[in-house]
Amino acid sequence: MTEGGPLDNMLAQMEQAREYVDIDDGIFERLKSPERTLTVSLPVRMDDGSVEVFEGYRCQFDSARGPFKGGIRFHPTVSKEEVAALAGWMTWKTALVDLPFGGAKGGIVCQPKELSEREIEQLTRRYTEGIRRMIGPEIDIPAPDMNTDERTMAWIMDTYSMYQGYAVPEVVTGKPPEIGGTAGRVEATGRGVAVVTEETFEYLGTDLDGADVAIQGFGNVGSVTARLLDERGANVVAVSDVTGALYDPDGLDVQAVSAHVADNGGRLEGYDAEEYVTNDDLLTLDVDALIPAAIEDVVTVDVAERLQADVVVEAANGPTTFDAAAVLRERGVPVVPDILANAGGVIVSYLEWVQNSQQYSWELEEVNRDLEDRLTSAFDEMLAAYERKGIPDLRTAAYTIALERTAEAHEYRGLFP
Incomplete structure (x- = not known):
């Protein structure tokens, strides 16, 4: 197997979904x-x-x-x-x-x-x-x-x-509230990952309460995901950044880790953990869920062959290579794709843009409710496509929906000139 870069990865994902959706060849190009x-x-x-x-x-x-x-x-x-x-x-x-x-x-x-x-x-x-x-x-x-x-x-x-x-x-989103930013935007991506993880556990018929979770990356997305999953009863056993990974099989004190990072220039190093492991070790821990929340292409074929998590929830963009995804599919390990799992950020960005355009704002509870409603609806649509069309994995099911909607927009608009 050969593993290309992120663009090759994305194009291969598109091609895989192509056979399950009726799109004009010219539009697909x-x-x-x-x-x-x-x-x-x-x-x-x-x-x-x-x-x-x-x-x-x-x-x-x-x-x-x-x-x-x-x-x-x-x-x-x-x-x-x-x-x-x-x-x-x-x-x-x-x-x-x-x-x-x-x-x-x-x-x-x-x-x-x-x-x-x-x-x-x-x-x-x-x-x-x-x-x-x-x-x-x-x-x-x-x-x-x-x-x-x-x-x-x-x-x-x-x-x-x-x-x-x-x-x-309204030219940008993710601004401070004082100049038009919306409540809930900073933690929106992490909140969305937590919502999708909870939906995934429910779909798989397992209990999030007490489940072991490992999170690679402890920046904005990873730290918020860890906190919210911890509040939902999950057992966050490992988190990491560029300095290494903290591991405690009994569960980390997420609040204490977050406080340490806040006081330590945003870095995990120096925290008094039960054990320090490498980022590679974290990816192959025996856990209920692995959440890669850092950069692209971290779950390679080598990692996929050794991975022990029951499910992977992609908080980062493109963390699983195309060939690694094939290995996980063959092993029966479900992967919740990035285009759904980390969509919370763009959903709340959309809400901020709408509020700026209308010169009006919504309360945090309304923003979070809208975020959760849109994600759970998209999750259900993905599952419906997965089960209805005999599609091999959740990512391909998600792509069929996205490609079909985008292709339909091109079809209606036509080709200029």
């Missing part, structure tokens, strides 16, 4: 390629007076169902191929949960931990200037992603607004 990808050169004056040139991207994959939507990440591994894959996954994600959006993704090749706050602000504003002709409330609405947050979105909004001459809060 259109669905396989982004509409456009912009590369921008970003010179930034550093704190020592030198000028460093960074590279950034914005990929807009498909707009048949509505404006482009997708996050912006700051990370050393950002590449043109990666943002194209992530933009594609966002397209299928918004279609699966039936939001009136297409998919996009952006990123800057950098190591944020090596940059000062001022340098990150300058880099963000320069990037915003570089892509501002591509974005807008009715065109493309960015959001936070890896190593970006509310503050980053505030800088993007401010930079865009300066060019427009008036405040445009």
Whole structure:
């Protein structure tokens, strides 16, 4: 078996779903390629007076169902191929949960931990200037992603607004509440993962209360997922970050771990755990559920052959390679796909965008209820497709829904000119 990068992974997932959905060949070819990808050169004056040139991207994959939507990440591994894959996954994600959006993704090749706050602000504003002709409330609405947050979105909004001459809060989502952000957005992705995990356990006929869960990644998504699953009675036995993984077969004190991370520059190292293991060890622990919540391509064929979890819930984008998914399918290990499991973030981003457009806001309880309703509805639709069509796995079932909805939008709109 050979394992390609994230774009090859996504295209292979599409091809696998192709035989289960009736799509015109010409439209399917259109669905396989982004509409456009912009590369921008970003010179930034550093704190020592030198000028460093960074590279950034914005990929807009498909707009048949509505404006482009997708996050912006700051990370050393950002590449043109990666943002194209992530933009594609966002397209299928918004279609699966039936939001009136297409998919996009952006990123800057950098190591944020090596940059000062001022340098990150300058880099963000320069990037915003570089892509501002591509974005807008009715065109493309960015959001936070890896190593970006509310503050980053505030800088993007401010930079865009300066060019427009008036405040445009609806140009991005994931903003601070003080400038149009919505209650519940920061924890939305993690909350969605917890909701989908609970639905999965119910579908499999097992009890989440007391179930052993391992979570790879303890950033925003992983930490929120851990806290909410812990509150629902799950036994979170392992969590990890780049410094390694904490493991306690009796269950970690999630609140204590979170407090340690908050006081330790966002890092797990130094926590007094029962045991430290490697990230690879975490992926192959004997647990009821494995939740990869970090980066792409961590569940490889090698990991899949040794994996002992009863179910995998993909909180990260593209954490399971195409070939690894085949191994898990052959072994009878269900995988809840990323385009459903981590869709909570884009659902609440949609709610924020609607609120900004209407200049109105909803209470946290209403936002969380809408999030849960949309996810459970999409989960039920995925299961119905899986059982009705004799589809081999849950991911393929989810893709048939997403591809069909997007293809129907293209069919109705036709081809210009």
